[in-house]
Amino acid sequence: MTGSGEHSADRVAKTVAQSRTTTTELVLPNDTNPHGTMFGGSLMSVMDKCASICARRHAGRVSVTAAIDSVEFTEPLRMGAVLLVEAWVNRAFTTSMEVEVTVMTEAIGSRELHPANRAFFTFVAIDHAGRPAKVPSLQPTSDQEQRRYDAAGLRREVRLYLSGRLKLKDAALVGDELLATLQTKDLH
Numbered sequence: 296m297t298g299s300g301e302h303s304a305d306r307v308a309k310t311v312a313q314s315r316t317t318t319t320e321l322v323l324p325n326d327t328n329p330h331g332t333m334f335g336g337s338l339m340s341v342m343d344k345c346a347s348i349c350a351r352r353h354a355g356r357v358s359v360t361a362a363i364d365s366v367e368f369t370e371p372l373r374m375g376a377v378l379l380v381e382a383w384v385n386r387a388f389t390t391s392m393e394v395e396v397t398v399m400t401e402a403i404g405s406r407e408l409h410p411a412n413r414a415f416f417t418f419v420a421i422d423h424a425g426r427p428a429k430v431p432s433l434q435p436t437s438d439q440e441q442r443r444y445d446a447a448g449l450r451r452e453v454r455l456y457l458s459g460r461l462k463l464k465d466a467a468l469v470g471d472e473l474l475a476t477l478q479t480k481d482l483h
């Protein structure tokens with residue numbers, strides 16, 4: 296179901312650059328666990344906020360987190376670390392958007408960046424009554440953006456299947472090989 300109050304001008308395709316969002320964070324004692332490294336939930340909060348701003352910039356509406364997947368904590372983040380968080384829209388669907396978020400740590404002297412975390416967030420735009428509302432489509436403007444756009448379509452089908460929201464027979468994009476593998480496993 297999609298919300299009311301939609302204006303056609305709101306749905307003109309947007310580019311990735313129009314909503315790309317970056318934030319810089321300092322890891323403070325309140326964010327850390329007894330080992331002196333950042334608590335995973337605190338990092339997810341920083342990422343969720345950055346992704347949320349990105350999603351509402353694309354949608355032009357308040358957008359809520361519907362799902363988070365493929366979260367990878369690749370490096371412990373120590374107290375005092377400087378984090379560069381970046382979020383961009385990979386693809387917009389009807390009322391939902393896939394937002395990719397990366398976190399890099401910045402070395403003190405050289406300011407060299409090291410990847411620390413990456414995740415895919417699904418946001419849903421909502422209207423004043425909290426109902427899902429249509430979002431503008433995304434127009435890729437480079438090969439990389441096109442690859443991310445295509446991959447987001449596949450991930451969406453896998454994500455909706457894993458959450459029990461999509462039957463495998465209705466997964467139009469996921470290839471036969473992946474489909475056959477999934478069909479041999481009873482995940483629900």
Ligand SMILES: CC(C)(COP(=O)(O)OP(=O)(O)OC[C@H]1O[C@@H](n2cnc3c(N)ncnc32)[C@H](O)[C@@H]1OP(=O)(O)O)[C@@H](O)C(=O)NCCC(=O)NCCS
Pocket residue numbers: 296359360361362388389390391392417419421425426427454455458460
């Ligand atoms: C997100 C929410 C608005 C979806 O409502 P809903 O009634 O399930 O809406 P629909 O079934 O119409 O789905 C709307 C969109 O969400 C997507 N969606 C819903 N659940 C999803 C999930 N688990 N994973 C991925 N996408 C999902 C649907 O695919 C659909 O996308 P599309 O319109 O682009 O095709 C509703 O579940 C909600 O308000 N959740 C709470 C959000 C929140 O508070 N987040 C913060 C957590 S603290």
